[in-house]
Amino acid sequence: MLIVVGxxxxxxxxxxxxxxxxxxxxxxxxxxxxxxxxxxxxxxHLGPIGGKP
Numbered sequence: 001m002l003i004v005v006g007x008x009x010x011x012x013x014x015x016x017x018x019x020x021x022x023x024x025x026x027x028x029x030x031x032x033x034x035x036x037x038x039x040x041x042x043x044x045h046l047g048p049i050g051g052k053p
Contacts, residue, residue: 002018
């Protein structure tokens with residue numbers, strides 16, 4: 001959303017921030033880390049990080 005708003009407003013800083021956020025979340029997905037749950041940092045929507053204890 002920030003990328004689109006940045007392009008619409010011709011505001012380069014918003015475009016950059018949007019791109020960084022998109023890249024960060026994409027790399028998390030590529031490496032198998034998902035969205036974190038509130039109960040534990042290692043508990044994600046893709047399953048526990050590091051396998052089952």
